[in-house]
Amino acid sequence: MSFLEVSAPDYLPLAQMRQLQLARLRALAARAYQNVQLYRTRMDERGLGPESLCDPSDLGRFPFTTKADLRDTYPFGLFASPMSEVVRLHASSGTTGKPIVVAYTREDLEVWTNVMVRAFAACGLTHGDVVQNAYGYGLFTGGLGAHYGAEALGATVIPISGGNTDRQIMVLRDFRVTAICCTPSYFIHLVERAGELGVSIRELPLRAGIFGAEPWTDSMRRHIQTEGGIQAFDIYGLSEIVGPGVAIECSCQDGLHIFEDHFYPEIVDPESGEPLPDGAEGELVLTTLSKQAMPMIRYRTRDITRLIAQPCGCGRTLRRMARISRRSDDMFIIRGVNVFPSQIEAALLEVEGTLPHYQIILTRLKGLDAMEVQVEVTPEFFSDKVGAMEGLQERLVDALDHTLGLRVSVRLVEPHTIQRSEGKAKRVIDRREP
Amino acid sequence: MKIHQLSLFLENSPGKAVEPCRLLARAGVNIRTLTLADTQQFGILRLIVSDWEKGRELLQQAGYVVNVTEVVAVEVEDRPAGLASLLETLEPSGVNIEYMYAFTFGREGRAILIFRFDRPDVAIEHLRAAGINVLPDVEL
Numbered sequence: 001m002s003f004l005e006v007s008a009p010d011y012l013p014l015a016q017m018r019q020l021q022l023a024r025l026r027a028l029a030a031r032a033y034q035n036v037q038l039y040r041t042r043m044d045e046r047g048l049g050p051e052s053l054c055d056p057s058d059l060g061r062f063p064f065t066t067k068a069d070l071r072d073t074y075p076f077g078l079f080a081s082p083m084s085e086v087v088r089l090h091a092s093s094g095t096t097g098k099p100i101v102v103a104y105t106r107e108d109l110e111v112w113t114n115v116m117v118r119a120f121a122a123c124g125l126t127h128g129d130v131v132q133n134a135y136g137y138g139l140f141t142g143g144l145g146a147h148y149g150a151e152a153l154g155a156t157v158i159p160i161s162g163g164n165t166d167r168q169i170m171v172l173r174d175f176r177v178t179a180i181c182c183t184p185s186y187f188i189h190l191v192e193r194a195g196e197l198g199v200s201i202r203e204l205p206l207r208a209g210i211f212g213a214e215p216w217t218d219s220m221r222r223h224i225q226t227e228g229g230i231q232a233f234d235i236y237g238l239s240e241i242v243g244p245g246v247a248i249e250c251s252c253q254d255g256l257h258i259f260e261d262h263f264y265p266e267i268v269d270p271e272s273g274e275p276l277p278d279g280a281e282g283e284l285v286l287t288t289l290s291k292q293a294m295p296m297i298r299y300r301t302r303d304i305t306r307l308i309a310q311p312c313g314c315g316r317t318l319r320r321m322a323r324i325s326r327r328s329d330d331m332f333i334i335r336g337v338n339v340f341p342s343q344i345e346a347a348l349l350e351v352e353g354t355l356p357h358y359q360i361i362l363t364r365l366k367g368l369d370a371m372e373v374q375v376e377v378t379p380e381f382f383s384d385k386v387g388a389m390e391g392l393q394e395r396l397v398d399a400l401d402h403t404l405g406l407r408v409s410v411r412l413v414e415p416h417t418i419q420r421s422e423g424k425a426k427r428v429i430d431r432r433e434p
Numbered sequence: 435m436k437i438h439q440l441s442l443f444l445e446n447s448p449g450k451a452v453e454p455c456r457l458l459a460r461a462g463v464n465i466r467t468l469t470l471a472d473t474q475q476f477g478i479l480r481l482i483v484s485d486w487e488k489g490r491e492l493l494q495q496a497g498y499v500v501n502v503t504e505v506v507a508v509e510v511e512d513r514p515a516g517l518a519s520l521l522e523t524l525e526p527s528g529v530n531i532e533y534m535y536a537f538t539f540g541r542e543g544r545a546i547l548i549f550r551f552d553r554p555d556v557a558i559e560h561l562r563a564a565g566i567n568v569l570p571d572v573e574l
Contacts, residue, residue, distance in 0.1 A: 384503050386473060389443075414444065414499070
């Protein structure tokens, strides 16, 4: 495999990496303290500052930042740069009706592109590759993140965005695409649909898939690799930190290398918040080492994984994280979109005024995620006119669409039909095959 | 002159309609007539029963969402144009029929029509003025 100069930090000796991390951590803490009220208050309360950092592990004394902090400071409260230096905004699902907003300076975008180039390079991509980018373009970070990375790598980028499966298949075949970026479940759908159209993906030049934005399993990987005749790589990222490009699998496909020169990982006990050693399973906490517009100090990702410090067969010295096994909150991902049950509650409340009993059923048909929200009919909203009930159903679908950015189906069900366990209903029933 | 009709929300699946009927039967509440409005996913069962208050209580206790709606029962001749002439009578009143259903059994050449009007009182007034028999609850 050819070695790209841009990938040099992937192979930095450990001592140097820790030195670099420490220097960047100090600068980050100083920047956050000077420019962001929330960080200043929290550091002052604990008597902490940039000088408290003598080793990267000292970061463990700093307070966490959570999604709730992003919600409470919506939209721009955590920005550390004046708007005149912010050149891009993206947004991601919040836990209620409002999204969370993330910002980038020009330098932030350069860092993002840098890690994406290194990510593609780790998957063996190079200039000359034709990359079909089927991540959604827009507020979602997936589309533009992958786009600029592939372009900077020197690959030919097809910015097709998400959806329109038949056209995706036509482009995949006619443009002689060699790599695709999308969610793993969407790729499975694509392969199935191609089969229906008489197109065998296995026989196309396509050789790599960079799949992310949702959790997947090794059995899904085996299925994808066999059915698609490609190598399937897991990419990890989240908008709060940068977007895709926080970590990537290499040719060894045994854990995801974290770009530690820009994102400092920790694993903590999800209950107590206590830091855990490498190898122990817990919640991933990330600190952005070089972010300007929106520094994140110890951001709780809610993703459960473990860090792998052993050397990797590919030669990279970057620590790896195991594939995400689950989450420590009730978030789930559907068609690449993060959804919190609390967002669904906000939408139902908006329509009905009080919260009805509801349940979320997730299924997967031909690789495509489907979500049904079952809502118990209440006396207040029951009408003997069919039109009125269909109108209620439609209003619920619309409200969910506004909140989630997804068309989901709503089914009205009889009262007391949703199971309650100890008085509290189980909100999400996930029937998707792993 | 208005009649109390019970409506229930039912999911559209096998066996759903029989449960409320069985419940009423056991308590000796007679179903005089009924209609089921259905969509792919759900149905609305509308019932006119011998004792609507008792019926409502039973159904609510069993966990159903029950609505009580005031409907109007009208008697017409069971012959061609019987319904058409009745509807013509109503036309000038401007009242809107939200839904209706009819039955002819056991009425000797007469048909009974059940209407839900947006303004039942105005409708009754017009029907009466045209000499149409609006039935009280007891006669049903």
